[in-house]
Amino acid sequence: MFFNLLLEKNIEISQTFPDLPEGAWFRTAVETLASLGVFAWPSDGEFHPSDPITRAEFVSIAVRFTHEVLGARHVTEFTDVPESHWAHNDIVTAASYGWIHGYGDGRFQPDRQISRAEVVVLTNRLLGRVPDREYIGDHTGLRFFGDVPTTHWAFYDIAEASNVHHYAGHVQDDGEDWED
Numbered sequence: 001m002f003f004n005l006l007l008e009k010n011i012e013i014s015q016t017f018p019d020l021p022e023g024a025w026f027r028t029a030v031e032t033l034a035s036l037g038v039f040a041w042p043s044d045g046e047f048h049p050s051d052p053i054t055r056a057e058f059v060s061i062a063v064r065f066t067h068e069v070l071g072a073r074h075v076t077e078f079t080d081v082p083e084s085h086w087a088h089n090d091i092v093t094a095a096s097y098g099w100i101h102g103y104g105d106g107r108f109q110p111d112r113q114i115s116r117a118e119v120v121v122l123t124n125r126l127l128g129r130v131p132d133r134e135y136i137g138d139h140t141g142l143r144f145f146g147d148v149p150t151t152h153w154a155f156y157d158i159a160e161a162s163n164v165h166h167y168a169g170h171v172q173d174d175g176e177d178w179e180d
Contacts, residue, residue, distance in 0.1 A: 001119075002033055002061060002065045003033055011036060013035050016031055017031070017045070019048065033065070037064060039060075039061065039064075040064055040086075041057050041087065054110060054111050055110050055111070056085070056087040057087070058114045059110075059122070060087045060090040062094060064090065075096055077092065078095075078102050078108035080107045080108055080110065087110060091108060091110060095108075099125040117148075117152070117153070117158065120154060120157050123161065124161055130160075131157055132160075136156055137150075143162045144162075145158065145162070
């Protein structure tokens, strides 16, 4: 997903992983992002492509992808993310930009697997995309998923991320390149 957001994909590969199969459809994306320093979690030198991703890992990727640096914004600390946690700074940075909010009890649960809905919401926030609830609610022909009812906490974010967008004369459709 983050590889598809890169404007320049012609990056010299300086980071490889022995557990990425030759010819794997994701190899170039992983090695490009790794070469850009996007992956920072503790590692044994392998990528582990079949492992699920944690909330801390995804937040770390998002922050490092955008090269965000903690600025003069409100700092949110989570009770379960001590300063000694490997992703502490990335989690605090993401919270300071409003990309994540954690749970109402002051926890972030950094080692819990991240859900697809959480990925969509965080990515929308990172990209500054705010779902237009009225537009989504009033328009037929938009893409919806049968297993995501309108009462789901991330319904509008999922609809926002799943439909075509028009920007200043350009159309973005389903992750394809920009077209005139």
